[in-house]
Amino acid sequence: MIIDFRIRPPFKSLAAMRHFGPGMTLPKHDPLYESLNSLGRDFMPSAVRKSLPLFLEEMDQAGIAKAVIMGRVNDSDPNSKHDNKDLLELTAMYPDRFFPLASIDPTVEGYVEEAEKALNDGFKGLSFDLGYISVYPDDPRMLPLYDLCNQRRCLVALAASCVIGPDLTYSDPTPLGRVARNFPDATFYIPHASWPHVQEAIGVATVCPNVYLSPDIYMSAPDMPFARAYVDAANSFLMRKIVFASSYPIRGLVQSVREWKALPLSRQAVLQTMYYNGARILGL
Numbered sequence: 001m002i003i004d005f006r007i008r009p010p011f012k013s014l015a016a017m018r019h020f021g022p023g024m025t026l027p028k029h030d031p032l033y034e035s036l037n038s039l040g041r042d043f044m045p046s047a048v049r050k051s052l053p054l055f056l057e058e059m060d061q062a063g064i065a066k067a068v069i070m071g072r073v074n075d076s077d078p079n080s081k082h083d084n085k086d087l088l089e090l091t092a093m094y095p096d097r098f099f100p101l102a103s104i105d106p107t108v109e110g111y112v113e114e115a116e117k118a119l120n121d122g123f124k125g126l127s128f129d130l131g132y133i134s135v136y137p138d139d140p141r142m143l144p145l146y147d148l149c150n151q152r153r154c155l156v157a158l159a160a161s162c163v164i165g166p167d168l169t170y171s172d173p174t175p176l177g178r179v180a181r182n183f184p185d186a187t188f189y190i191p192h193a194s195w196p197h198v199q200e201a202i203g204v205a206t207v208c209p210n211v212y213l214s215p216d217i218y219m220s221a222p223d224m225p226f227a228r229a230y231v232d233a234a235n236s237f238l239m240r241k242i243v244f245a246s247s248y249p250i251r252g253l254v255q256s257v258r259e260w261k262a263l264p265l266s267r268q269a270v271l272q273t274m275y276y277n278g279a280r281i282l283g284l
Helices: 010-016 045-049 052-062 085-092 111-119 140-152 174-180 196-209 228-232 253-261 267-282
Strands: 002-007 066-071 098-103 125-128 155-158 185-192 211-214
Touching: 002 052, 002 085, 002 185, 002 267, 010 066, 045 052, 045 211, 052 253, 066 085, 066 267, 085 211, 098 111, 111 140, 111 155, 140 155, 140 174, 140 228, 174 196, 185 267, 196 211, 196 228, 211 253, 228 267, 253 267
Parallel strands: 002 066, 066 098, 098 125, 125 155, 155 185, 185 211
Antiparallel strands: none
């Protein structure tokens, strides 16, 4: 059994996001403009056709039993947004498969009340892509949200990588390390694991018991620079702090599982990262 800790299925407003557009799912004519995420990516029928039934088939083929759904309400493309209600609707359709995280924009009025309502409605935590709105993890506007999640003992996902934000300072996890200790009952999770700030991410996850990493393609894609550091950490002192994720549709489900299992991970590290760590976070 595998838990995928970051997906965006092709369902309603999620399928309208830029990740399902031809610019993301099909190869570029000029390789210089090919994104880091798309290099070596297999063809994904469910993403190209925006088909939820195909997506569910691909989950089964990959052996993924459960997954965490993340939307995005702030993006580099202002037209690429989702409706949090669609995440709840999909979860209600498949309650044994999906765990939704509500995407919140801390720059709009009433964002704390919106977050509280989302958690009351059944979301398992909150999701942020702060670099796209030029907000750092230790921004004062984020503190009420962390406090809310600390009280609810729930999950806070803070996606961070070189492609999220106007410059590399927004992917540096150092500010998160400063705040995570102040909210010990919240579980912080970094999709993309702050790549290329790999050493810093490993350091923050090491000293903060409530910080987890999901390097996804930045660990599993063949020949990815710095990936070996994540692998070494997963084989040793961070074996219980790293979780598997495909980040679909950035990468296909079957391909992601195949590439993760091909890494030089111990058998115990595979079991921990692909199931047990995620199960513990989700309270399974």
